Amino acid sequence: MKKILVVVLATIIVGAVFAQDQTIKLPAPEIKGGLSIMETLKNRKSIREYSSKKISQKDLSKLLWAAIGINRPDESKLTAPTAMDKQEVTLYYIDHKGAYLYNAKAHTLDLINKGDFFPLIATTQDFVKDAPAVLVIVSNTAVFGENDSYAYTDAGMVSQNISLFCAGNKMATVPRGMMDKDGLSRALRLRSGEVPVLNHPVGYLK
Numbered sequence: 001m002k003k004i005l006v007v008v009l010a011t012i013i014v015g016a017v018f019a020q021d022q023t024i025k026l027p028a029p030e031i032k033g034g035l036s037i038m039e040t041l042k043n044r045k046s047i048r049e050y051s052s053k054k055i056s057q058k059d060l061s062k063l064l065w066a067a068i069g070i071n072r073p074d075e076s077k078l079t080a081p082t083a084m085d086k087q088e089v090t091l092y093y094i095d096h097k098g099a100y101l102y103n104a105k106a107h108t109l110d111l112i113n114k115g116d117f118f119p120l121i122a123t124t125q126d127f128v129k130d131a132p133a134v135l136v137i138v139s140n141t142a143v144f145g146e147n148d149s150y151a152y153t154d155a156g157m158v159s160q161n162i163s164l165f166c167a168g169n170k171m172a173t174v175p176r177g178m179m180d181k182d183g184l185s186r187a188l189r190l191r192s193g194e195v196p197v198l199n200h201p202v203g204y205l206k
């Protein structure tokens, strides 16, 4: 009886230690702070060195909202434009423990898969592994049929929002095309037509 109790308790403790939230509710994004748009543009550059400090929930909330959050709730429209307002771009937040889909409507991160997917994103660029998180921009190329270049262009809009947010808020990032797209598509459980277009290691300045 004692043994069973110990095993049950150990299972509960181990489970609690390694548990990952299925859904992370982010605080409402503060729509203030940061540099002016002109100072931000002056600062914008690719940075490939990151502090290992975890991004605070407050900053993460602002970063994700700036990337592709809802800025006009009445119309469900986004901070990033999309061709014909198709809103076919999705954003994934990946830390060293798992991958989450950003749900702009609920302003939550929804767990997609557990594991360390940084090697799939870094490939030969080891600096990526030093970042506390990576944002992966996925676009659904099937939405536009033959005009699938719109899907890639729309991903670029989100990428620039991320770069500008970081430049204006003492954070570091670089837009990257390099990644193991097949491996990452499997890790993110992407559907047919969905393509990881760009990724952004993100963190505080070193």
Ligand SMILES: Cc1cc2nc3c(=O)[nH]c(=O)nc-3n(C[C@H](O)[C@H](O)[C@H](O)COP(=O)(O)O)c2cc1C
Pocket (backbone or CB within 6 Å): 044, 045, 046, 047, 125, 174, 175, 176, 177, 178
């Ligand atoms: C579409 C795209 C893909 C890129 N891919 C990578 C990449 O895989 N790895 C990397 O280190 N930088 C990558 N970069 C960053 C460029 O190397 C960088 O923007 C360029 O050297 C200019 O430097 P700057 O951003 O500081 O102005 C990419 C940039 C763009 C726009």
